[in-house]
Amino acid sequence: MLAPEGLLYTQPTVFPSRTDVVFASPWLAPIVWEGSFNIALLDSIYKPMNLTIATTVFAVGKYVAFLKDFLETAEIHYMVGYKVDYYIFTDRPGDVPNVTLAEGRRVRVMKVPSSNRWQEISARRMEMIQLLIENTIRGQADYIFCLDVDSKFHAHFGVEALGRLVATIHPSFWTLQRDQFTYERRPESRAYIPLGEGDFYYGGAVFGGLLEDVRAMTKTCSQNFEADTANGIEAAWQEESHLNRYFLYNKPSKLLSPEYLWMDVAGWNKEIKLVRFSGVEKNYAEIRPN
Numbered sequence: 001m002l003a004p005e006g007l008l009y010t011q012p013t014v015f016p017s018r019t020d021v022v023f024a025s026p027w028l029a030p031i032v033w034e035g036s037f038n039i040a041l042l043d044s045i046y047k048p049m050n051l052t053i054a055t056t057v058f059a060v061g062k063y064v065a066f067l068k069d070f071l072e073t074a075e076i077h078y079m080v081g082y083k084v085d086y087y088i089f090t091d092r093p094g095d096v097p098n099v100t101l102a103e104g105r106r107v108r109v110m111k112v113p114s115s116n117r118w119q120e121i122s123a124r125r126m127e128m129i130q131l132l133i134e135n136t137i138r139g140q141a142d143y144i145f146c147l148d149v150d151s152k153f154h155a156h157f158g159v160e161a162l163g164r165l166v167a168t169i170h171p172s173f174w175t176l177q178r179d180q181f182t183y184e185r186r187p188e189s190r191a192y193i194p195l196g197e198g199d200f201y202y203g204g205a206v207f208g209g210l211l212e213d214v215r216a217m218t219k220t221c222s223q224n225f226e227a228d229t230a231n232g233i234e235a236a237w238q239e240e241s242h243l244n245r246y247f248l249y250n251k252p253s254k255l256l257s258p259e260y261l262w263m264d265v266a267g268w269n270k271e272i273k274l275v276r277f278s279g280v281e282k283n284y285a286e287i288r289p290n
């Protein structure tokens with residue numbers, strides 16, 4: 001498909017437009033940084049496809065309080081101009097705020113039970129996402145993104161993030177060596193990654209891709225988490241440990257830089273030219289059930 005005339009002669013993205021970061025993984029998956037893409041060119045390709053991006057967010061217990069900022073800032077920065085179906089999983093449907101959404105974007109509330117363990121709430125997201133794809137959104141969306149709710153958008157987060165299977169580099173580990181990653185290190189766990197192995201440490205807060213690829217990933221992570229539970233073991237960082245194991249042996253086709261998963265408490269870093277999505281500072285003791 002030819003890009004519209006006007007864009008055929010845009011200045012091609014000079015690779016690398018920066019020399020302070022790497023733009024591809026060892027298996028040649030793009031790593032998306034500011035300066036690595038031309039959004040006008042990408043939108044000219046993706047807009048005509050009339051895509052729908054399903055977006056899951058879990059707000060269980062007191063985390064419902066994060067929904068308003070999440071949704072209001074998403075309406076300003078997240079997949080703007082595209083159809084977005086937000087699937088909000090919560091035990092408190094009555095507390096879902098009424099946020100004005102742009103044309104083509106809608107909220108669907110999915111009732112889930114509460115829990116007295118935050119680890120369980122976080123981990124069971126994998127199974128809920130798998131079932132959502134199988135039972136609800138097959139045929140109704142082209143891509144899916146799964147995001148943490150205790151975060152806000154601060155800058156453009158758009159179709160440059162779309163891909164077959166998309167993982168995000170965690171902000172706390174991207175300058176460290178693999179043996180310093182907080183992978184699950186006990187061989188008894190299905191999430192086990194031995195010292196000396198590993199590519200990046202991926203965050204459980206932002207992942208996505210095509211429906212089938214994300215279904216396969218969430219199904220595997222869910223089954224492995226359940227198998228661990230049956231064996232009386234819980235991986236170091238719950239489903240995030242299982243996600244890291246999955247992405248080690250099933251390489252993601254695109255990586256998002258920590259611009260897409262920052263943490264307000266992390267301060268600033270010279271390679272981070274802008275923060276697009278960031279976890280807000282919070283007092284876990286006040287908002288978590290345990």
Ligand code: 48C
Pocket residue numbers: 057058059060061062063118121122147148149150205279287288289
């Ligand atoms: O919805 C809840 N409620 C809880 O009590 C604990 C977690 N969660 C969901 O799991 C939220 O969607 C959180 O964003 C996610 C787990 N991620 C976190 O708690 C921090 N971002 C690490």
